[in-house]
Amino acid sequence: MAAALKQPGLTRGALGFIVGSAFGFGLVVALRAISGLEIFQTEPTGYPHLIVPAITGPLGFLVGLGAFDYWFRWAAGKPTIPEDHSQHGARSWRDYFRFNTDHKVIGIQYIVTTFFFFLVGGLIAMLMRAELAQPGTQIVDPGVFNGLFSTHAALMIFVFVIPVFAGIANYVLPLMIGAPDMAFPRLNALSFWMLPIAGLLFLASFLVPGGAFDAGWTGYAPLSTGAPLGQSFFNLGVQFAGASSVATALNFLVTIITMRAPGMTFWRMPLLVWANMSTSLLVVAATPFIAGVQFMVLFDRVLNTNFFQAAFGGDVLSYQHIFWFYSHPAVYIMMLPGFGIISEVISTHARKPIFGYRLMALALIGIVVLSYTVWAHHMFVSGMFAWLRVPMMITTLLIAVPTGIKIFSWLATLFNSVLHLKSTAMLFSLGFIVTFVVGGISGVMLGMVPIDIHVSDTYFIVAHIHFVLFGGSVFTIFAGIYHWFPKMTGRMYDEKLGRVHFYLTLLGMLGTFVPMHWVGMEGMPRRVADYAAQFGDWNLVISISSFLLGIAQLVFMYNMIVSWKWGPRATGNPWRAKTIEWQVSSPPPIFNFDEIPRVVGGPYEFGVPGARHAIMGGEEAEVRKPEPAVVGAAGGGGGSSGAGART
């Protein structure tokens, strides 16, 4: 035990948490005693003796875990522990439960952790749907209900969709660009370990006086500035999730810019790499805004600052502007990595180069730029400066153009292809195209001010965001998980169960979210625990479908867990893909490559005779002959022609 407390790890982490919390608690008590204040201040917005430990406890945990050991030694001028790579790689399951600097381990840590929160968030959603199955109040009272939809959204957005993409990219991206690891492995590990803290803070709010935060995931002021203690846990959880996100984004940017294998020019990067570079550009500049605005709310609550408290002259609408300046780009933070996944999956399982590769990459950059200019479309009825509505409407509608380019290019990629419809990853990608087009169309409608005035804050919005985030993001997440499962685990999953999962999920998804459009347009507001009797029938359909959707995920869990343990061994490249991560063993060796590969062509040269994307170390001699030029290949045009032309 004593030895375990000295070694970095979960035991020392737990001790760090206790010490940190005790320190925070003691600090508050001491300071308040010295100042002659009431020691335990228990107004709903107060509780400093719980809020400060909620900051220092997690920090103590991170220190105990060993997240700062190397940096502390360095800073203190002590000899740092030599790089024996003891923190690298996973030899047993225990290695996933410690501070591990291997990007592949971190990727799996991310994915498993985020799926845990996905299940919790899903169960919360099913509880809400149980309440909403019939008009009237049956299961939870309106106060609890407000807490349920708020935590559902916070969990799904901040500790599932955003970080699961970081997890998938963490695993795949360094392999894809031929790098031995991420640029900053220790920062990478720290980023991951902040994530469970964020999720647990959100969940812990259920246990504190006043219940879970209940001002929605949007936390609009001044409802949030006066809400019970749980709201402070939301404010803090967002800080940890946000810091994790920003650090990861910086890590991706530096990795992508500086660590690509020789020969991998920008125009030879797989689209997943483009997508994560675009996402990171959004995260780095936008996420600090939500971190800032949540701090401002927290300060309003506990320090009596006055940013948003209308009663004392605060500026209420500012909250919404700052919040959406992050949270609209956040929609694309939750979608662009998915676009990248879809490009990889479709080209591989349709055996075709991505149609219009360069325009696909440019469309991503176009979305990044435009997405900073549309935030006020969330505020068309907010009473903001009225003039702002029309320009924001125009930019909002224009963002459909680069998104449309991507849809059309994927469709064109399917033509003259060899489409492997039995592949679950492909099915989710195709399902994504259909559901995302629907979500995109309802998005264009919402962008139009007069329509938005009617349907804003109704179930139409709920339908739209779930078509985009479930039919969009979550479908791409499933596609990615299935596609790279063999690479990550070295095992094959059961395609038959995968297909069952897909069709049940699609059915449940459509049954749940399609009718929401209709009840919304006819007058059912969102965020209500009860509704007019006229909407009863459709709500019952929605609730039943949502349970089907929930049950479908059990098939997924079963398939993943059983296949991970007992599935048949996977070869290095079961999908016969071209990108670099498939050219190494499954799972890849601990440092990815014995010798850094050399990139000699585009990433999707399917059907081009003799074309290569990369030459792996050790096969240099074999492929010395000149690359066949494929400039102007059939149908040639704006695509990634020129494979091999630059070698």
Place this chain on the structure above:
Amino acid sequence: MAALTVVGSVILLQFDWFGDAASEEASPIDTLFDVMIVLSTFVFAIVMVMFGYAIWKFRAKPGDESDGEPIHGNTKLEIAWTVIPTIIVLFGAGYSWIVLDDIEAKADEQMPLKITAQQFKWTFEYPDADGLRTNVLHVPVDRQLEVKLEALDVLHSFWVPEWRIKRDLVPAGAGGDEIDDEFVVTPNQEGTFSLVCTELCGLGHTTMRATVVVESQDEFDRWIADQSQAQAAPSGSSAAGGT
């Protein structure tokens, strides 16, 4: 594709998507939505026909390990699907702008109305009737209302679905002068409707509703007179009354 668009649009236009319409502003909004239904059906039909055809035609036969045709792109096609959607959305934006101006145009003659929201109650004030205040909203039919909004505690939102108009009520703080707290609406159908709060405002948000009665000018005048009298009576000193 064209046939599918026509058939789809005709079917979809049969539905009364937004429910009953009961204001002047509703009709241009509903027309805009119908136009969007047709355009959306068109776009969706294109995507689905391409999609369905590709899946049916190019699905791999069992054991087929060959590759597809290495088509890398087609500049003309790519320009087309950049330019055409741009034109469509800019048309949509222009049309929406016109509709927006239309529904916010002020009539020559208006009836002022002040609406105040607080957790979890609506109060309606009639400046023309010496500041009469009620908890039920009565308005005359076919007269433009010039509504002024105020929130006392947190955000609320005014919505009568049949009127299609919604606007948040913002508690005035430092930005109070900048808040756009006025809108116009012209009810044109007599009847009883529900006013629904559509901005999460706390525990009672779900039930924060009020009844809206649209009636003829005569009935409205009579109701105002009754209310004024009732509230002027010595016992009726409470500001909030009404049936």
